[in-house]
Each structure stands twice: as C-alpha cells, then as structure tokens.
Amino acid sequence: MIDIRQVTKCYNHVTAVDAVTLTIRQGEIFGIIGYSGAGKSTLLRCLNLLERPTEGNILMDGKDLTALSDKEVRKERQKVGMIFQHFHLISSKTVFENVAFSMKAAGKTKEEIKIRVQELLKMVGLSDRSGHYPAQLSGGQKQRVGIARALANDPKVLLCDEATSALDPTTTKSILNLLKEINRKLGITIVLITHEMEVVQNICHRVAVMEKGKVVELADVYDIFANPKTALSKQFVQTVHSLELPERLLTGRKGPIVQITFQGGSAEEAVISETLRQFNVNANILHGQISYIQDQPLGTLIIELIGSHTEVQQAMDYITERTNRLEVLAGVA
Numbered sequence: 001m002i003d004i005r006q007v008t009k010c011y012n013h014v015t016a017v018d019a020v021t022l023t024i025r026q027g028e029i030f031g032i033i034g035y036s037g038a039g040k041s042t043l044l045r046c047l048n049l050l051e052r053p054t055e056g057n058i059l060m061d062g063k064d065l066t067a068l069s070d071k072e073v074r075k076e077r078q079k080v081g082m083i084f085q086h087f088h089l090i091s092s093k094t095v096f097e098n099v100a101f102s103m104k105a106a107g108k109t110k111e112e113i114k115i116r117v118q119e120l121l122k123m124v125g126l127s128d129r130s131g132h133y134p135a136q137l138s139g140g141q142k143q144r145v146g147i148a149r150a151l152a153n154d155p156k157v158l159l160c161d162e163a164t165s166a167l168d169p170t171t172t173k174s175i176l177n178l179l180k181e182i183n184r185k186l187g188i189t190i191v192l193i194t195h196e197m198e199v200v201q202n203i204c205h206r207v208a209v210m211e212k213g214k215v216v217e218l219a220d221v222y223d224i225f226a227n228p229k230t231a232l233s234k235q236f237v238q239t240v241h242s243l244e245l246p247e248r249l250l251t252g253r254k255g256p257i258v259q260i261t262f263q264g265g266s267a268e269e270a271v272i273s274e275t276l277r278q279f280n281v282n283a284n285i286l287h288g289q290i291s292y293i294q295d296q297p298l299g300t301l302i303i304e305l306i307g308s309h310t311e312v313q314q315a316m317d318y319i320t321e322r323t324n325r326l327e328v329l330a331g332v333a
C-alpha cells in the first residue's frame with residue numbers, strides 16, 4: 001500500500017504537484033490521467049523519491065520514505081520497478097545484459113541472474129531475443145525488455161511512465177495485456193500515468209484525474225465512465241465514449257431525442273422493448289454503443305421517442321426510473 005500524504009513538489013516558482021493526498025491499494029492497477037503539465041510525471045517520480053517532495057510524506061507499506069537518507073532510499077527503491085515511455089535501455093548491452101544489470105548491482109550471483117533473466121524473458125515473450133541489441137528490436141519488444149528489467153529484483157510495485165505512448169495501437173494492447181497478466185499472476189501493484197482514457201479503460205481498477213498539480217477526481221474506473229463528476233473527467237470520457245450526432249439529425253424530428261445510459265444490471269435488461277410494450281410510443285434508434293469496463297457493461301443509446309405528449313412523458317419517466325440516466329438532447333415534446 002502506498003500512502004501519499006499532502007505531497008507538494010515545487011520547482012522554483014512552479015508548483016508541479018500541489019498537496020496531493022491519496023492511497024494506492026495493494027495489488028491494484030491505479031491510473032493517473034491528466035493533460036500535459038498536470039503534474040503526473042512529477043507525482044509518479046515522487047513515489048520512489050526520484051523526486052523528493054518539497055512537502056508531505058510518501059509511505060510504502062507503512063514506512064515513510066521521505067524520512068530516510070538517500071542511501072536508505074536507494075535500498076527501498078529496489079522494491080519499486082519503473083518503465084518509461086522511451087524504454088531507456090542501454091544500447092551497448094544485449095537484452096540479457098540489460099535485464100541482468102540491476103541484479104548485478106543488487107549483489108545476485110551469476111547463476112541466480114542467469115536463471116532469473118531466462119524466466120523473465122520467457123514471461124515477456126522474448127526468450128529468443130536474449131543476445132539481440134536494443135537497436136535490433138521493435139518498440140513493443142523494447143518495452144518488453146523494459147518490463148523484464150523492471151521486474152528483475154522482484155519489486156512489489158511497478159511504476160509506468162506513459163509506457164505505451166510511443167507504441168502503435170496493436171502493440172499498446174499487447175503491452176497492456178502483459179501488464180494485466182503481471183498484475184494478476186504476481187500480485188504486483190501497478191501505478192501508471194497516461195493522457196489516454198483508453199489505457200485507463202483497458203487496464204485500470206481506479207483512476208485519479210489531475211489538473212494543475214491537484215487530484216480533481218478519484219474514482220473506480222467504471223464509475224468515472226458511468227458518471228464523471230468534473231468537466232475534465234467528462235472530457236476524458238468523451239475521448240472514448242462519444243456519440244456525436246450530425247446536427248441535421250437533431251432538428252426537424254417528430255419527438256424528443258433522448259440519450260439513455262445503461263449501467264450494470266440495467267444494461268442487460270430489455271428496458272426499451274418493455275417501454276414500447278407499456279406505452280403507446282415508437283422509438284427511432286439514432287445511435288448506440290455498449291462497452292465492457294472491468295467486465296461490466298456500460299451502454300449508451302440515443303433514440304427519438306414518437307407519440308402523444310403524455311405517453312412520451314410517461315415513457316421517459318419509466319426509462320428514467322429503470323436506468324437512472326436519461327438526458328433530453330433535443331426537441332422536448
């Protein structure tokens with residue numbers, strides 16, 4: 001468990017992180033999202049004291065890292081692995097040597113290193129690339145080496161600094177799947193920063209949204225998609241879940257156009273067909289999508305409801321009662 005208590009980091013006159021308090025739970029995948037300059041990297045680097053907070057404390061499993069000397073911090077840092085957007089591999093060393101590097105520094109024997117590196121390369125799917133140099137690898141393969149290297153000293157926590165931002169969408173997916181597998185199989189806590197909501201949707205259990213050095217929203221990932229509270233979270237959610245209707249569809253309709261959000265159980269019920277059976281209205285489907293976040297369905301549907309004023313109103317009340325989320329987009333009857 002990582003306890004971040006009132007952490008502030010200032011650079012001269014810039015407050016990069018501003019009094020952040022949050023707890024990252026053991027074994028979760030925790031996302032930190034924000035636009036460029038929000039303070040994500042600085043906060044992440046404070047977690048293993050690559051940056052010393054100007055104020056506040058970082059507690060890892062109850063131990064206050066900010067109270068330790070630099071030497072003690074270096075020892076504690078071995079419990080935390082880190083992977084980077086641009087991989088940071090040593091170009092003059094082979095894949096094997098890159099992964100082995102920090103194990104040597106930690107005092108492991110040659111035999112221990114050999115066995116462990118082979119294990120790690122197998123886990124990241126690179127057993128056949130052991131003797132290759134970074135320049136001979138694709139971006140995805142380089143990141144796999146980065147992940148193997150980060151796991152070399154059996155860390156409890158893995159920090160990921162925009163780990164997939166330099167990769168294409170397919171490679172991104174495979175790296176995210178690998179991180180998910182590592183989290184599930186090894187129980188390692190993962191903290192990742194990103195500016196892509198798709199990454200959060202794909203892999204995270206909880207997310208903190210950052211703006212100007214502060215955490216403006218903290219929620220389970222499903223909840224942030226189903227019910228984003230701040231304008232910034234809404235913007236991020238819309239980058240993944242946006243049902244934009246052409247302007248011409250919003251005008252000249254016969255009835256109101258409503259957007260319905262189906263969450264959890266309601267996404268699997270036949271709310272619309274039951275509405276049509278109970279009330280004398282027709283529904284014209286204009287747009288819709290259903291996503292699965294942490295295996296939970298989240299659906300959005302935009303329909304035009306056609307019928308008498310009273311029946312349409314009753315139908316809307318019924319849908320609201322069943323789904324909790326109905327928003328009139330245009331043409332109230």
Ligand SMILES: Nc1ncnc2c1ncn2[C@@H]1O[C@H](COP(=O)(O)OP(=O)(O)OP(=O)(O)O)[C@@H](O)[C@H]1O
Nearest residue numbers: 011014015016034035036037038039040041042043
């Ligand atoms: N070493 C530094 N010296 C001075 N200012 C810094 C330093 N590192 C970060 N900053 C400033 O702190 C603020 C937050 O930067 P940070 O890199 O943490 O944001 P970020 O959300 O990670 O952005 P990005 O996604 O672009 O990396 C920015 O205004 C940045 O210019």
